Amino acid sequence: MVRAPCCEKMGLKRGPWTPEEDEILVAYIQSYGHGNWRALPKQAGLLRCGKSCRLRWTNYLRPDIKRGNFTREEEDMIINLHEMLGNRWSAIAARLPGRTDNEIKNVWNTHLKKRADPNHTESKSKRRTKCKKKATKSVAPISAPASPTHSFSDDFSSSATDSSVVTGDNYNYNAALKEEKMESVEELPQLDDSFWSEALSIDNSVPTNDLTTFEGSLAAPISAYSASNDEMGYWLRIFMESGDLQDLPPL
DNA sequence: AAAGAGAGCAACCGCTGTAGC
DNA sequence: AGCTACAGCGGTTGCTCTCTT
Numbered sequence: 324m325v326r327a328p329c330c331e332k333m334g335l336k337r338g339p340w341t342p343e344e345d346e347i348l349v350a351y352i353q354s355y356g357h358g359n360w361r362a363l364p365k366q367a368g369l370l371r372c373g374k375s376c377r378l379r380w381t382n383y384l385r386p387d388i389k390r391g392n393f394t395r396e397e398e399d400m401i402i403n404l405h406e407m408l409g410n411r412w413s414a415i416a417a418r419l420p421g422r423t424d425n426e427i428k429n430v431w432n433t434h435l436k437k438r439a440d441p442n443h444t445e446s447k448s449k450r451r452t453k454c455k456k457k458a459t460k461s462v463a464p465i466s467a468p469a470s471p472t473h474s475f476s477d478d479f480s481s482s483a484t485d486s487s488v489v490t491g492d493n494y495n496y497n498a499a500l501k502e503e504k505m506e507s508v509e510e511l512p513q514l515d516d517s518f519w520s521e522a523l524s525i526d527n528s529v530p531t532n533d534l535t536t537f538e539g540s541l542a543a544p545i546s547a548y549s550a551s552n553d554e555m556g557y558w559l560r561i562f563m564e565s566g567d568l569q570d571l572p573p574l
Numbered sequence: 575a576a577a578g579a580g581a582g583c584a585a586c587c588g589c590t591g592t593a594g595c
Numbered sequence: 596a597g598c599t600a601c602a603g604c605g606g607t608t609g610c611t612c613t614c615t616t
Contacts, residue, residue: 339584339610361601377602378585413604424604425584433582579615586608595599 336370340379344369348376349384382425389421393430401427402439 336344351367357380360373369376382388393401397419404415412424412431419427 337586359601374587374602375585381603382584410605428605429583577616579613581613582611584608584610587606588604589606590604591602593599593601595597 335372337375340383344371345379345384348380352380352384378425382423385423387421388423393422397422398430398435398438401431402435405431405435405439 340348347367347369351363351369355366357363357377360377363369363373364371364376367376371379400419401415404418408414410428412428416422416424416427
């Protein structure tokens with residue numbers, strides 16, 4: 324099948340979003356929702372492709388996004404869930420209200436991978452390139468007023484959306500817990516990706532709306548299939564009984 | 575003070591699954 | 596049944612900031 328490139332049209336803007344673009348996107352979605360991402364930028368008057376709009380909304384502008392440092396509990400949960408689910412960031416994000424798959428992926432790659440796998444020696448230098456191009460500094464998302472169509476969370480405010488809050492090395496790792504996690508990782512059965520592809524193929528049965536609406540994103544969609552899939556339930560039970568997932572919230 | 579390297583995050587790319595026709 | 600369009604996902608890259616030399 325031949326699929327047209329997302330941003331094939333000339334004149335479509337790329338790169339960091341400006342506050343004006345953010346404002347337009349937020350205002351449009353508040354008024355009309357985002358039923359059709361492809362048509363959205365055109366209707367909203369944005370020179371962006373629908374994909375870019377969707378990414379910007381889901382990863383940055385969505386009002387229920389919790390920004391700022393990950394708590395110790397969140398980090399532990401990510402490690403546990405990663406042991407269970409692998410690189411299924413969207414599934415992991417579904418268990419962490421207010422966190423996006425992209426954010427979790429970044430945190431994993433920059434902090435938690437080392438913590439979970441201290442033998443990891445991957446060097447980023449191999450992908451290092453000269454930084455010649457000048458790009459607009461990424462801007463913090465604008466705050467969104469209460470929407471008539473969505474129930475925005477009460478704690479959403481501009482003060483909690485400064486992306487700079489996320490940066491910096493504020494991770495105070497507990498050495499004892501680190502060792503504990505290392506041990507538990509070794510004890511886990513090694514499962515290849517094909518297993519999870521099969522076991523989690525039911526992911527697709529989760530209604531899309533549950534993941535894209537504010538209410539749905541705050542719920543835990545994983546619960547919808549974990550209880551309805553015997554095989555998945557079996558493996559979940561195995562992991563639970565291994566004792567490594569005790570601190571997970573109930574499904 | 576300047577240059578280089580590393581860290582971190584936002585955004586893009588390309589593939590896959592699914593629904594509609 | 597096959598094709599197409601679309602949304603979503605995971606991997607990767609580009610760029611800025613901070614730290615080190």
